[in-house]
């Protein structure tokens with residue numbers, strides 16, 4: 001694996017091996033004996049993904065080159081390609097990119113001599129979110145196979161919906177979708193369930209944010225929670241062992257009742273924590289595959305964090 005771009009390119013073995021490394025990294029910190037620079041190029045807003053990449057990079061001993069599209073030469077019309085080539089030229093060893101285009105990585109294919117990680121591509125892909133969601137489910141159930149997982153909400157515009165549905169199916173889960181009429185996605189071939197049925201059958205309910213910024217129409221939200229969201233009443237009908245997930249940011253009171261965000265079944269903040277470990281695992285794997293680091297250039301430090 002030279003880049004981390006799409007769940008379509010990952011084998012089950014690669015996914016499982018990265019999840020194992022991520023678990024191992026939970027209490028680990030590292031030190032680089034040589035300078036290694038990571039550039040986080042976010043062209044779309046981000047809190048969790050960007051900051052967990054920063055924490056992952058720092059815990060690995062990397063230096064991060066911060067970039068803010070809003071006060072960069074992007075404002076002078078510079079393209080993603082020229083921005084990426086600039087960071088490569090000045091010595092970045094790794095690029096983490098989020099961009100509103102579904103296919104931004106095609107412009108870079110074969111044109112860079114450093115690894116690239118996809119931190120979000122339009123409505124199409126969010127493979128590192130998928131990895132942290134898989135880790136969260138493994139921690140809970142010890143497996144993915146045969147679990148019933150419903151992905152519910154704005155299926156049409158969510159990159160998390162697509163990446164997660166594909167990866168979960170690959171690993172043997174029974175994936176269902178639940179969407180507001182008009183938010184279904186023709187290119188995702190999975191059975192749809194109404195939310196009332198979904199909560200009764202599933203082991204995992206994965207809620208999605210309504211992606212207002214990707215709609216070219218405005219959607220009335222006042223009836224969303226009782227009709228399609230995870231209300232208190234629906235939460236009571238979940239299986240005893242079922243868990244609630246959401247990639248966040250959360251529209252409290254729309255896709256989920258605000259009192260359920262931190263309820264016993266919620267793993268929403270656990271997902272965020274896991275984001276650091278999976279990103280550490282992915283970064284190390286790529287840097288090793290490119291020969292940028294090896295066992296001699298990285299020092300494992302003593303454990304300083306214990307959960």
Ligand code: NCD
Pocket residue numbers: 048049120126129159160208209211247248249
């Ligand atoms: C998601 C994203 O950006 O796709 N957020 C995240 O990375 N945790 C989900 C969203 O924005 O709805």
